[in-house]
Amino acid sequence: MNATELPSRQQVEDLLYREAALLDEWRLEEWLALLTQDATYQIPPTDVPEGDARNTLFIIADDALRIRSRVKQLLGKSAWAENPHSRTRRMITNVRVLGAEDENIIITANFAVHRMRYESVDTYIGHYDYKLVRQGNELRIRERRAILDNEALRPHGKIGFIL
Amino acid sequence: MEKSNEPFIIDDEAAGLFRVNRRVFTDPECLEQERRRLFDKCWIYAGHESEVPHAGDYRSRNVAGRPLILVRGDDRAIRVLLNTCTHRGALVCRQKSGNARTFQCPYHAWTYDSRGQLVGVPGEDSYSGAFKREEMALGMPPHVESYRGFVFVCFDRTADSLYDYLAGAREYLDLVADQCQLGMKIVAGQQSYSARANWKLLVENSYDGYHGLPTHQRYFTFLADAGIQMKGGNIASQRQRAIDLGNGHAVLEYDSPWGRPIAQWAVTFGEHRKAHFEELRRRFDERFGAERAQRICETSRNLGIFPNLVINDIMAVTVRTFYPVSPDYMEVNAWALAPVDESAEDSALRLDNFLTFLGPGGFATPDDVEMLESCQRGFANREVVWSDISRGMKREHPSITDELQMRAFWRRWNQLMTEPQIRRARKAA
Numbered sequence: 089m090n091a092t093e094l095p096s097r098q099q100v101e102d103l104l105y106r107e108a109a110l111l112d113e114w115r116l117e118e119w120l121a122l123l124t125q126d127a128t129y130q131i132p133p134t135d136v137p138e139g140d141a142r143n144t145l146f147i148i149a150d151d152a153l154r155i156r157s158r159v160k161q162l163l164g165k166s167a168w169a170e171n172p173h174s175r176t177r178r179m180i181t182n183v184r185v186l187g188a189e190d191e192n193i194i195i196t197a198n199f200a201v202h203r204m205r206y207e208s209v210d211t212y213i214g215h216y217d218y219k220l221v222r223q224g225n226e227l228r229i230r231e232r233r234a235i236l237d238n239e240a241l242r243p244h245g246k247i248g249f250i251l
Numbered sequence: 252m253e254k255s256n257e258p259f260i261i262d263d264e265a266a267g268l269f270r271v272n273r274r275v276f277t278d279p280e281c282l283e284q285e286r287r288r289l290f291d292k293c294w295i296y297a298g299h300e301s302e303v304p305h306a307g308d309y310r311s312r313n314v315a316g317r318p319l320i321l322v323r324g325d326d327r328a329i330r331v332l333l334n335t336c337t338h339r340g341a342l343v344c345r346q347k348s349g350n351a352r353t354f355q356c357p358y359h360a361w362t363y364d365s366r367g368q369l370v371g372v373p374g375e376d377s378y379s380g381a382f383k384r385e386e387m388a389l390g391m392p393p394h395v396e397s398y399r400g401f402v403f404v405c406f407d408r409t410a411d412s413l414y415d416y417l418a419g420a421r422e423y424l425d426l427v428a429d430q431c432q433l434g435m436k437i438v439a440g441q442q443s444y445s446a447r448a449n450w451k452l453l454v455e456n457s458y459d460g461y462h463g464l465p466t467h468q469r470y471f472t473f474l475a476d477a478g479i480q481m482k483g484g485n486i487a488s489q490r491q492r493a494i495d496l497g498n499g500h501a502v503l504e505y506d507s508p509w510g511r512p513i514a515q516w517a518v519t520f521g522e523h524r525k526a527h528f529e530e531l532r533r534r535f536d537e538r539f540g541a542e543r544a545q546r547i548c549e550t551s552r553n554l555g556i557f558p559n560l561v562i563n564d565i566m567a568v569t570v571r572t573f574y575p576v577s578p579d580y581m582e583v584n585a586w587a588l589a590p591v592d593e594s595a596e597d598s599a600l601r602l603d604n605f606l607t608f609l610g611p612g613g614f615a616t617p618d619d620v621e622m623l624e625s626c627q628r629g630f631a632n633r634e635v636v637w638s639d640i641s642r643g644m645k646r647e648h649p650s651i652t653d654e655l656q657m658r659a660f661w662r663r664w665n666q667l668m669t670e671p672q673i674r675r676a677r678k679a680a
Contacts, residue, residue, distance in 0.1 A: 131612055133440035135347065142599040145440030145587040148612035149603065157473050161614065166468040169617035206628070208447075240443035242582060245624070246617035 094185055095227060100195055100220070101183050103227050108178040111250055116159045119250070124221060124230045129155050131251060137235045147236075147247060162249070169248030175204040176249055182215075192219040192230060199234070201251060203244070210244040212251055213237045257636070260665045262658075267645040269658050270637040273630050276449035281668075282578045288667050289558050290315045294396075294403040294416045296560040296572050297321055297331055301400060301436035301591065307350040307365050311342075312584075314404060316574060319392075320344050321402065324366040325352070329397065331404050332367045333390035343389065354389075363389050399428035400435060419496030423504075423554045426547055427564050429539070430513050431590030437570070438587040438602065444611040448623035450559060450573050450581040454660055456619050457561040457571065458503050458553035460493070460651035461642060466622055470614045473607065474509060478518040481508050492648065493655045499557030499663025501656035507551040509566045509608075512601035513590075514548040520600060531597075555656065557663055562588075567605035579627050585610065 103122070110119040131147040132139045141149035150158060161167045182198040195218040203210045212234075219231035234251045241247065259281075261270040275281050297314045298321040309322040311334055318334040320343075334342050336356040343354040343363060353370065355362045362371030367389035375384070392404040396413035401424060403413050410416070417424065428435060446453065456462065464471065471481065491505030510517025514535055516528035535544035551565040561571040568588040573581045587605050589598055608615040629635075640661060643653025 134443055136440045139440055141602065142595065143439065143602075145438050145442065145602055145610070146606060146612075147442060147610055149606055153477075154607070157476060158614070161469040161473065164469065164472075166472075167618065168466065169621040206624075240445070240582075241611050242443065242445040243447060243580065244611075245445045245447065246611040246620045248617040248621070 094188060094193060095220075097183055097185055099227065100185055100193075101180075103220070103229075104180050104183060104195075104197055104216075104218075107229070108180050112176050112178055114162075114173055116163055116250070120156065120159055122229050123152075123155065123232075124223070124228045125152060127152050127155060127229055128231050129250070130231075130233045131247065132233070132235055134236050134238060134240055147241075148251075158250070167248065169246055174249055177202045177204075180216075189219075191221050193221065193227070194218070195220055203249065208243075212244065212247070259668060260661055261637070262662065262665075264644075267641060269640045269644055269654070269661070271640055271661055272636060273633075273638055274636075276451065276627065277578050277630050277633075279578055282575055284668060285575070286316065288672075289664070290406075290574075292405075292407045292410065292667065293558050294394075294405045294410070294413050295558075296556070296570075297395070297402045297404045299400055299435075299437045299570070299586075299588070300329060300397060300402060301434065302348075303329060305350065307352055308348075309344065309351060309365075310348045311344045311346065313574065313582075315406065318342060319404070320354070320389075322365055325364070326366065328366075329395070329402060330367060331392055331395045331402070332363075333392070335390070336361055337369065337387045337389065361387075367391060399424050416498060417556070418498045418500060419494070420498075420500040420502070420554065420556050423496070423502050423552055424562070426552065427562060427568060427588065429547055430568075431592060432538070433591045435568075435588050436591045438589050438598070440587070442583075442585040442610045444583050444585075444620070445581060446583065446620045446623050447580050448620075448627040449578055450575040451660075451664070452623040452626055453573050453581065453583065453619075454555060454559070454561075455640075455657050456623060457563065458493075458501065458555050458656045459654075460491075460503055460505075460553075461654070462619075462622070463652075466618050467608075467615045469618070470608055473614055474519075479509060491651045493643075493651050493653060495655060495659035499660050501555050501659040503553040503651040503656060504550050505651050507549060507565070509551075510604065511548065511551070511565075512567060512597060512604055514544075519604075524600075553656075555660060557660060563609075566608050567601050569605065569609050 107122055129150040130141055133147055136144050162170055179200040180197050184196050186194040196215055198215045201212040214236040217233040220227045221230050257272055259272050259275050295315045298310055302310050303321055303323040306323055306325050306327055309320050311320045320332040320334050323329050334344050336343050338359055338361050341356050341358040343356045353362050353364055360373050364370050369384050369387045392406050393408045394405040394410055398413055398417055494502050496502055510520050514531040516525050532548055535548055554562045559572055563569050569585050570588050571585040573583040575581050589601055606613055610616050640654045640657050643649035643655055649655040
């Protein structure tokens, strides 16, 4: 791959499927290695899915520092919302390589993430908007936005794991 | 079902013991009684004036279990309309928000104006002379009043005014409303979530200083990693108090360990913002004098307004309300409140600070939800009848890690749930 060439859908799918597996297996340190140093992770509110975190109250708007803190917390003992860990299973589909903006490769994909906890199954449905960059021969995640189709986090109650 | 004769609460001032019967968290009959005696009688938060700034702006939402429309009429007055067509019942407003001159029921096209008056009935000549259009306006709660921008409704015709109802809570709403001369606004974006738990567990939790360190250990570790150490390592060692505000309202007030976007700088905000925050603070000193400015800017306040409104002015300001769908499930809505004239940069910092702790993806709220749901599951052990709310009962000045604020709620709750239901005379029209 050179810098001007878009990755194939299969190359992008390889990354997204690997990411999904790492998150489902709670291998969060390895997941962090898929992110750039300046990566962001956002979940807009369900009523303003196209919002901007600078002027809209999001559910999650992590900068790189907070993503790393989140992982540290989740791997520690006192993130009670996920201690014990939920089981999760992610279905990633409809992956599309939309184009490039400067060095960023624009990706979208649909998701259905099931969370199994205390014998309830709650499903988070939506799509991801990614901005990927090339680092050497690897694709890395610079921006990761999970946009929910759910109209409210009901009955989910919370997003304790990494969606 | 076997009828329990046990009291809802045990309030033994002499011994210093306060207990709540766990049946109040699980019993469907108890919830029905709450709907009639609390939610149909008390002042219930419906929204904020800033959510409908222009004539015709509306928000439709569920309040006290009813679909309502908060609307600013063409006369600029704020009204609350019952969202049901007076003809056959359909919702006349099916959008969550927008701007409209009229609400037209999609079923038979009856049309109401922004004041709720019926202005259009297709084929009106088919009705008899007894049918009066002016009697068919959209329903309204008998009382709708605002205090400092917060709009409440009350379904009890004989209720006291909102002003009297709020009692000591007014002082604490003032401390929030005074944060901007031009007014405060609800920021775009509603956090809509839930908990598989009884709604009163969230009342208790929202001003529970005792749970802070064990439940939210990871938040304090996050703060410490960012460079904020608790003074004395412990929130209880700081200047702080818990106050019963009357009518079931209560507040915790304490020196903030964290930065506050209104005008209290912390290391997490960055050195480059220090001078700007000193300037923000100086303006408060000029407006209010040093003492009140210090209170507005540097103290945090967890305020509970009976029965189901929480305004926590902590690392940001959240307005949170919740309503029981069933004894073991509640819906929660939360918003951020901010000065209307806050700069884009300050506002972004405020929202960022909000999300460190608050909301269903924050570093604290998900753990609260987990704890409430955990309590609810524990209640299945019906053999354990009582929860204990006795902390600090014999202290002259209970601390914020005591439970005075919860006892204030429970005493009012118990009074309304048990007082004899005498038919009160309707106020003269």
